Amino acid sequence: xxEKIYLDDDQVILESKGCSSSDVDAFLKxxxxxxxxxxxxxxxxxxxxxxxxxxxKYVPFFTSANSLWFGLRARDVxxxxxxxxxIDEGEMSALRLRLRLYFSLRSILKGLCHQEGDDLQPMKYxxxxxxxxxxxxxxxxxxxxxxxxxxxxVEPLELNKxxxxxxxxxxxxxxxxxxxxxxxxxxxxxxxxxxxxxTIEFFMSGVLSFYSSYTERYKVYVSKFSVNKIIxxxxxxxxxxxxxxxxxxxxxxxxxxxxxxxxxxxxxILKVSNDLWEIALVFIGFAISTWMVASLNRDVVEHIxxxxxxxxxxxxxxxxxxxxxxxxxxxxxxxSRRLNVASASAKSKLRTLTAVSWVILVVVAFVFMFxxxxxxxxxxxxxFRVLGSKFVDLKGW
Numbered sequence: 001x002x003e004k005i006y007l008d009d010d011q012v013i014l015e016s017k018g019c020s021s022s023d024v025d026a027f028l029k030x031x032x033x034x035x036x037x038x039x040x041x042x043x044x045x046x047x048x049x050x051x052x053x054x055x056x057k058y059v060p061f062f063t064s065a066n067s068l069w070f071g072l073r074a075r076d077v078x079x080x081x082x083x084x085x086x087i088d089e090g091e092m093s094a095l096r097l098r099l100r101l102y103f104s105l106r107s108i109l110k111g112l113c114h115q116e117g118d119d120l121q122p123m124k125y126x127x128x129x130x131x132x133x134x135x136x137x138x139x140x141x142x143x144x145x146x147x148x149x150x151x152x153x154v155e156p157l158e159l160n161k162x163x164x165x166x167x168x169x170x171x172x173x174x175x176x177x178x179x180x181x182x183x184x185x186x187x188x189x190x191x192x193x194x195x196x197x198x199t200i201e202f203f204m205s206g207v208l209s210f211y212s213s214y215t216e217r218y219k220v221y222v223s224k225f226s227v228n229k230i231i232x233x234x235x236x237x238x239x240x241x242x243x244x245x246x247x248x249x250x251x252x253x254x255x256x257x258x259x260x261x262x263x264x265x266x267x268x269i270l271k272v273s274n275d276l277w278e279i280a281l282v283f284i285g286f287a288i289s290t291w292m293v294a295s296l297n298r299d300v301v302e303h304i305x306x307x308x309x310x311x312x313x314x315x316x317x318x319x320x321x322x323x324x325x326x327x328x329x330x331x332x333x334x335x336s337r338r339l340n341v342a343s344a345s346a347k348s349k350l351r352t353l354t355a356v357s358w359v360i361l362v363v364v365a366f367v368f369m370f371x372x373x374x375x376x377x378x379x380x381x382x383x384f385r386v387l388g389s390k391f392v393d394l395k396g397w
Contacts, residue, residue: 001023001024001027002083005061005083005085006086012059012061013047015046016046024046028048032054032055032056032080032081034053039053058079060079060081060083061083062082062084063084064086066146067084069145069149072099073142076106076107082099095150098150098154098204101204101207102142104163104166105162105166105207106200107169109142109188109200109203112188113125114126114127123143124139124142124143125142127140129186136189138188138189138192143199144199152205158207161208168180169181169184179221183218184218187210187214190213191203191206191210235335245342245346251300293354297353300350304343308343312336
């Protein structure tokens, strides 16, 4: 059907001879004509430039490349259909390639800018970047002539990269949308920083350079985000370990309160009775309580050692981290030091608690024996030798 369209005195005419009216109407409606019957007709000739018949009053046919450019350049998005009557397919393809790049970059600038135009220059985008307490203002003009547009060498690769960037700006359904725009905005300011001619023409000429700059910046951002996430995970595991150690110590300290309670019971019994069997019964209960506390302390010390091993195994999954490895290693070393200190302190407290429990038991035993008259020919020298060896064993444990 396109071959039947021709130009006659600035009029774009469709010659419908040999075509059914239904086919012509379907063709025109497919291009955006809402009222094909409203177009002027002389015989089989249909005059296409009546904007009232077209959707949004946009006629996709132009009499020259210049009229096409000035008809489209101020639009926010590239129309789905546009044709220049009378130029060959090669020229139209080259023009279409440049227009697609132009509108892709316009979409990027529009999606990133903070303000659009003003009364003096409506065809521009304004950006504000705050960095190190300084506010940077950037203005990018998108007004240009057709000759300037055609002078730009455009390859399909450049259009492909521009469309990737445009999709990155327009994609707003992920958590990194704002961060991605911020990174691209910073890359844009850096791209135009040394350029006095801050126009879309310069942007189109250097789209590959801008794409490379943005990609590198975004990789750095993603890497920092990953490193920060890893460090947060290590810190969380360290805090969890410290909480478990602290809970274990507090639990044992609570159980150790049974020993002072036993001492109170001993004092009460000795005050009212010297019966050997009553004293023996209380002593046995006191000894069992001391043994249970000491055993539980030993189990908790072993448990703390297992927790330390589990923490080391847990953080070993970060050994293969490449990006930000120094930061990750520093956090691992710091966590390991903290955990080693906490483990050593907890074990020392539990061992001290165990030693004190045994000492109290020995003191209570002596008190009972003296009150009951059992200790008369007792070999104290032998007893203290045994007691000393017991403390040596406790210290080694």
